[in-house]
Amino acid sequence: MGWVGALKVPTMRLAIPAVVLCSVLACGTVASCEYTYDDGRAPVSSPPSPAITDPVLTRDPALGQTVAGDALKAWAQDALPDVNGLSFYSSFGLLSAGESRDEETTQLPAGKYSVTLACRGARSAEFTVRNGSEILVALMLRCGTTRVKVLQLETDAVLGITITANAPANFAYRMSRI
Template identity: 45%
Template structure:
């Protein structure tokens, strides 16, 4: 059986490909000639400044940041953990708990209104906060330490809040009750 020779279609070059190739060659030639030189009188090695350290988002947090503190460090932590409050502050409490310790505090009588309950803790473990108005539980929270939490509650009549804090391990706690 006779074979038919394959016909060849000549390749055509497009003008756009030639332009792209020309631009690439031109840029390569121009950029390869770029160089910056420092003059000897402007460079002084004795006044060189070190670059600031880089921060890497992959670096783990310092595990000591959540260890409980005392004294002035506790006062400073409370100031940082409980940001400035708008409105009238009725009660602020903070302290240190040992492992498996529970503390209950009671506020003064609060007038009817809307309140912000700001809670914070410092511990390697979570800290539990329970806030009640008589038999009504307003907040029941296991807070991950290192963060602050604000809960907004409405008290329909004059009330005194019972605030219970307990921790599984050593911890600092702080809370504030302010009217908004």
């Protein structure tokens, strides 16, 4: 009996891999089958996929050039349109490379304001808005773009604004009550 038991063990060890191999082959064959038939109807056509376009607007090449005089005033008005007469303060100008300008707003009553900042030139301009020593906005703005920030003034205040340009740039900003 010892000899027959010894024969069964090797037979069992060979039978298990054979069963597994046959199962894998059978599953692979069944999974790759597909049944199709022609019912006489035309195939369903899907609508064409919409073309994906880049949502970023191309930058106006003229915005890489600084302007002066009436052209500067016209650009500032286009970049910062008045918001139904709710504008409390606005300013615009031209900075040379490396120049920095400090300005102050008029007395602003307590409330919520939008500060719209714009830059025109080849590079960027840095805007810093302060209420006393507290920095309310610190922003490096790429020229050719406009940015809006919202601030809340708890009390009446005169805000200090510093604009710095690392290359010649036009700047414009507007304080509007929300």
